[in-house]
Amino acid sequence: MKKTSHILTDSFNRAHTYLRISLIERCNLKCTYCMPEDGIPLSPRNYLMTYEEVYRIAKTFVDHGVTKIRLTGGEPFIRKDIHVILKKLASLGIELSITTNAVLVDKYIGVLKECDIKSINVSLDTLNREKFTQITRRNEFERVYKNMLLLIKEGFKVKINVVLIKGFNEEEVINFIELSKHYPVTVRFIEFMPFNGNKWDLSKLVSYAQIMDMVHAHYSKANIKRIQDAPNDTSKNYKVSDYKGSFSVISSVTNPFCDSCNRIRLTANGKLKNCLFSDGEEDVLTPLRQGKDIEPIIHRNVMSKKKIRNGLETIESFQEQDAHSKNRSMIAIGG
Numbered sequence: 001m002k003k004t005s006h007i008l009t010d011s012f013n014r015a016h017t018y019l020r021i022s023l024i025e026r027c028n029l030k031c032t033y034c035m036p037e038d039g040i041p042l043s044p045r046n047y048l049m050t051y052e053e054v055y056r057i058a059k060t061f062v063d064h065g066v067t068k069i070r071l072t073g074g075e076p077f078i079r080k081d082i083h084v085i086l087k088k089l090a091s092l093g094i095e096l097s098i099t100t101n102a103v104l105v106d107k108y109i110g111v112l113k114e115c116d117i118k119s120i121n122v123s124l125d126t127l128n129r130e131k132f133t134q135i136t137r138r139n140e141f142e143r144v145y146k147n148m149l150l151l152i153k154e155g156f157k158v159k160i161n162v163v164l165i166k167g168f169n170e171e172e173v174i175n176f177i178e179l180s181k182h183y184p185v186t187v188r189f190i191e192f193m194p195f196n197g198n199k200w201d202l203s204k205l206v207s208y209a210q211i212m213d214m215v216h217a218h219y220s221k222a223n224i225k226r227i228q229d230a231p232n233d234t235s236k237n238y239k240v241s242d243y244k245g246s247f248s249v250i251s252s253v254t255n256p257f258c259d260s261c262n263r264i265r266l267t268a269n270g271k272l273k274n275c276l277f278s279d280g281e282e283d284v285l286t287p288l289r290q291g292k293d294i295e296p297i298i299h300r301n302v303m304s305k306k307k308i309r310n311g312l313e314t315i316e317s318f319q320e321q322d323a324h325s326k327n328r329s330m331i332a333i334g335g
């Protein structure tokens, strides 16, 4: 196995082997928790990475030890050159995966298989058609649900991302877990996180502890098994006995997993973000276009990574609006 070179190891000795690349800032859904009501100011088209630039930057990371790349967005499948990007990145011999809202995914089953993509994360926050329209501001529930089932049928390992918001969908926790009875999916409950313009406040958070209270109120303790977390796993994983699938909780707010963080993010306009919560970014696209060496820039960005959530060490620190309101909206980071 290739060793991670020093440029991807931070001052807390965390080796960064997982690169998440956002391919586009636009989306065909408009989820309220992700995108501000009036949208976001989009980068001019020539500020976005071309497929060649995505490949060149990704290759630099792979040459220094990255073994896994996830494509995200905005919605990655609305990029016209997504086929080319998938094929070029697949040629790097890394584990390649993608996070999607699944609206268009049925058109890409062939290329996903050709690129040996095994695991796909699908975002779906409710099993109720009207609520889906309310949260995504678009009427696409049937298409998304059908496409999620299609991915399962086609043999992909499907993880369903569910952002829980108090008063909106927390009552669906058990219905989502019941999906794992019949289908080999992993349902991942994600704590609602604050970003610029998403009207976050602590009272809307459904915490890991509250989710587990709902689980234990419904299933007997003996029926819920804790599954061993994989190294660098961000989720706490569980299974209901005899169910085909599993469920997990991503507790970025109440229970951060920064100690073992191996992630680094590249935004669609070519900026490095060393943490989901960091407001500072490092431009690699402009220097790449100027023919400069981007390795020292990558190293500087990795070295400036803070120990915990860009300094948001406690749950109380989230109450300070200023602490997170300067961060980009999630739509422009990519999750």
Ligand code: SAM
Pocket: 027, 033, 034, 072, 073, 074, 075, 076, 099, 100, 101, 121, 122, 123, 161, 162, 163, 190, 191, 192, 193, 194, 195, 198, 330, 331, 333, 334, 335
């Ligand atoms: N469009 C794709 C999708 O929805 O899967 C990829 C981009 S989306 C930004 C990536 C993930 O971020 C989604 O699973 C979404 O639910 C999650 N996300 C967006 N805003 C969030 C927030 N405020 N808190 C927690 N997760 C969020």
Ligand code: SF4
Pocket: 027, 028, 029, 030, 031, 034, 035, 073, 074, 075, 101, 123, 330, 331
């Ligand atoms: Fe689009 Fe995904 Fe954000 Fe929803 S969560 S608006 S689908 S990028």
